[in-house]
Amino acid sequence: MTKLLEWVSVLSAMFAVWYSLIGGYVKHPLIEKNINLILISPLIFIALFGLYAVTVVLYRVFTFNNCEEAAKELQNEIAEARKDLLDKGLKF
Amino acid sequence: MAATIYDSEITKSDKYSILLPTYNERENLPIIIWLIMKYLDNSGYDFEVIIIDDGSPDGTLDVAKQLQNIYGSSKILLRPREKKLGLGTAYVHGMKHATGNFIIIMDSDLSHHPKFIPQFIELQQEQDYDLVSGTRYKDGGGVYGWDFKRKLISRGANFITQLLLRPGASDLTGSFRLYKKDVLQKLIDSCVSKGYVFQMEMIIRARQFEFTIGEVPITFVDRVYGESKLGGSEIVQFAKALLYLFATT
CATH class of the missing domain: 1.20.5 (Single alpha-helices involved in coiled-coils or other helix-helix interfaces)
Structure with a gap:
């Protein structure tokens, strides 16, 4: 299916x-x-789910790890790599 | 004890072929190769790197040749193609020449750090997973260099995809993965998408075939050199692929 x-x-x-x-x-x-409540219940479900979706997505956006350390580490490794490769005779 | 020795003997016969499709990556290629050597050369894993350059006008192939001279032609293999032919066919092309029983695919723009490769391998061995995928969305993973809008699109798209497709993997559009060779072959054969949504289809097909999927959190540092793009056409492509997979799998 x-x-x-x-x-x-x-x-x-x-x-x-x-x-x-x-x-x-x-x-x-x-x-x-409760007939009125039942009548509009699909709309309530959709609204609640929309609220849930927006909350979850925004929460995940704001808690998205920024990896500052990883970026810094990479910059250092790039410098190290360039130096080492130049020593090994690579022409960039 | 005996089991341990037996296991390690099996491990010894495993070989990992890293496929690196490149297009105008003259700046990045030497760095990525250097990093692969740094993290894999002393690990004891048997590996090779296959560089598939699609006729880059910036001389990527020339740099690749120099790297082959430095690191040896048993570690660095060059399998260039005449012109840009797309990612899926680059993997097929690379795989034809791969001698490993495992294939690792990654981007060559430094957004995927080779330090995670040993983690992929360890996780694969622990559970005998059919494929191991890097994920930016799980604890310990993340991105660098993305603004609010980019994060919102990424998280939003991911939420909708998880809701509609329930793929059993958290990062569908990432392309840092380890596959058993026959598994990758089967997935490529069954995929119809082109472009970057190809990665999404691969993991959805994997679920369809009931392949087992492991995940390693990765940090994704967006393009150090060159520009990263996410425009309207990428979003349209993504939406189309999502609906296609929703209706057909």
């Missing part, structure tokens, strides 16, 4: 549950009491 099919099947299962709740196929006092 491709990833696309996986998404389609999970989303349609969720849609079926949601539709049976708002369409009145399942009867329960709790459902009737």
Whole structure:
């Protein structure tokens, strides 16, 4: 099964549950009491997920390791390499 | 005890072929070769470096020849091509001449530091992984020289990719990896993408074939010499490849 099919099947299962709740196929006092909430629940899910995504991505951007040490170490090694290679007779 | 001796004998027969595709890397090539020698020559691992130069007009091949004279033609192999033909075919070309049973691919612009190669090898040996990928996104890894925008695009793209494809690897567009030779051959044969999204397809196909993947955090120091580019066309290419893989794998 491709990833696309996986998404389609999970989303349609969720849609079926949601539709049976708002369409009145399942009867329960709790459902009737919260019908407005159920109606907009997909939007709430999407908004919450969007918030989660933005938070995670921004957190990862700000905590992205900057590797200052690695850059400094590389600069030193480049200088060392150039000197050593010149000694070995390399013409840059 | 006996097992240890047996293991070390197996290890001794392993050979690592490092493929270095180059295009106008006259400045960087000597440094990268020097670093490879520094970190691998005393490690005891058997290795060779295969330089695949795509007819660079800046004389990269000339520098490569000088390096071959310095370090010997058993360690440095030159397999140049007439003109720029793309990364995927460069690996195929290099692999044809590789005598190792493991292939290491890396960029020659100094963004991939050879000091991580021994870590790749150790991790591969510990778990007998089919491939080991360097990752900028795990603890201990990172990047240097990226501004906020670049980091945001990178992290955002990575988040979406992880969500849609669940690849089982954290760095999909990185190209610092170690492969078993037959594994790399199979992956290249099954990949259709060109350009840098090729790296992403390789690791997604690896998941599809249920190859095992190990990861080593790497520090990625963006181009010391020359310019690194990430423009609109790269982003479009990436989005296309993502959707293609989403719908087909």
